[in-house]
Amino acid sequence: MDMTVKDGTPGASTCATEKPSARNFVFPHIFSILVGLIAVAAIATHIIPAGEYQRIATDDGRSRIDPDTFRFIDSAPAGILDFLTAVPRGVVSASAVVIFVLVTGGMFMVLRSTGIIGIAVDRLGRRFANNSLLMIAVLMAIFAFIASIIGTSELSLVYIPVILPLLIALGYDSVTAAAVALCATAAGFTAGVLNPFTTGLGQEIAEVDRYSGALVRLLVLAALVGSATWFVLRYARKVRRDPSLGLLANDDKEAAKRNEYRDVLIADPPHMTVRHKLAAAATAIGFAVMIFGVVRLGWFMVEMAGVFIGIGIVVGLIAGLTPTAISEAFERGFREVLLGALIAGVARGVAVILEDGQIMDTIVYGIGNAVSGMPVALAALGMFVSQLLFNFVIPSGSGQALVTMPIMAPLSDVLDVTRQTAVLAFQFGDGLGNILFPTSGYFMAALAIAGVPWQKWVRFYLPLFAAWCGIAVVFLLVTQAIGWNG
Structure with missing residues (x-):
């Protein structure tokens, strides 16, 4: 079975696969x-006055806001050229993400060419063919535990290409794999x-014992x-029972993937040669090195891409691919995920405009x-909503901590909310x-x-998002009520 990421191009264009009618709104x-969001941000720089906080250098080379130093400054509204260059500047600013996506696509295309992913997926699929829902639950528990410990949600970019063909072969769809x-x-x-990017950094800025309150966070987990x-x-079971109920039921690319992987577990198992075994071992060692670097050496996307x-x-050579074949596989992988990589860069253009306009x-x-004016009983909820809204413009955990926690930490004292909460x-x-x-x-x-x-993802995720917000509200109300401080 071949592993592929060629259908990973965002289907941002559902228009190509779904026929609109007069009654149907085309997203x-x-x-x-x-x-459009970049345009809104540019307009906002003409309406919202510019301002700035002074920054304080931290021991680890970062900088954080001094919450008592805000002042309004001369406006720097975005002009036409700023708007037009926001996309290329966003791509440059998000270059690490862009490169990581491209390299991930290239690497998995090489692994696909060696055949080792096809063999691994085939064996895993056969083992769990009669209890695939249990496999999904176990995989989710493992992925969540890793993210909670090392704080690298970007590893989902590694997981998806591996589990995608397996889940489709077992009768699920691409939404299930992404989910x-x-x-x-x-x-x-x-x-x-033990997330160093949010819990560790946030507690450090708030002057709370690092990684204290672990019991409550385990309950949250x-x-x-x-x-x-x-x-x-629930969604996976529904799709497997009736594929027409899936969110991608009418998607041509999804249909092509179903046709490609449908019979992979019915055919005879692929033979694993000595070269395959050595290549698989080298792959495992490579991933172990990467995880060690992330956890112990502070590696991030650039190092992971390397x-x-x-x-x-290495794996390509061990498996018997020529340098030319490896290069061509990388090239095909780059092409397959290029659109997704560019989306990451274009999205960064929103923050670029806000930062250049000095309204962040x-x-x-x-x-x-706004939070300081809320009733004390709802103060923690106000902080949550504020952080959620701010996450739209700064989707980086450590970046958001450095910008907002110097404000929220002292504000929590005024509002009688513990800093832990x-x-x-x-x-x-x-x-x-x-x-x-x-x-x-x-x-x-x-x-x-x-x-x-x-x-399509938004339609899938919104109910879970609402449930998660409800869980957040409950935990914040309880921790505020009991004065939780570790």
Whole structure:
């Protein structure tokens, strides 16, 4: 069986696969949506006054806001040229994400060419052929645990190409594959039991003992993962029973994938040669090195991309591919995920406009004032909503922590909310929107690799998003009521 990411081009154009009628609204192309958001941001720079906080250098080389230093400054509204260059500047600003997506596509195309992914998926599928729902639940638990410990939800970009052909072969669809990876990693990242990018950094800025309150966060993890697993299994069971009920039932690309993978578990199992075994071992070692680098050495997308290039080259040579064949496989992989990589860059253009127009700090200042005017009983909820809205323009956990927590931490003292609860509100606000807002680069890239249009994903995810918001409200009300502080 061949592993492929060729259907990972975002189907941002459902127009190509779904025939519109006079009664049906045709959802805009994702590029149209993002450019529209850039235009809104540009207009906002003419309406919202510019302002800034002073930054304080931290011991680890980062910088954070001094919450007592906000001042209004001369406006710098975006002009026509700023608007027109927002997309290329966004691509440059998000270059690490763009490169990571391209390299991921290239590496998996090399692995596909060696045949080892096809063999691995075939064996896993045969083992769980009669209990595939259990396999989905186990995979989600594993993915969530990893994200909660190392805080790298971007690993969903690695998971999706591996599980996509397997789940389709077992009778599910691309939405199921995307959901297994994205919902699980989002749940783990949000709970953040030991997440260094949200929990660790947020607690450090709030001057709370790092990784304290782990018991409550474990309960959050259980609630988020449990609800997500039930939700995904419910959809998966429905699609397997009747594929016409799936969100991609009328998608031509999805139909092509079903035809490609439908009989893969019926045919004779592929033979695994000595070269295949050595290549598989080299792949496992490569991924172990990457995980070690992420956890212990602070590696991120650039370093991960470098490791992926190394994996592609080494594994390809071991499996018997020529340098030319490896290069051509990388090239095909680059082409297949190019649109998804560009979406990540275009989405970054929104933040570029807000930053250049110097209204980002003004927005933070306004959010802080709005929360400070809320009743004490609802203060933690106000923090959560504020963080969720701010996640739209800064979908980076560490970036959002550095911008908002210096404001929310002292504000929590004024509102009689414990700083531990303020950090939890930040975690909920940052995490739940990461797989909803189109400004989230890794999320849009993951949908691209899975071949799931964003608008279809929104229809799938909104009920779970609402349930997760309900869970967040309950935890925040309870922790505020009991004065939770570790």
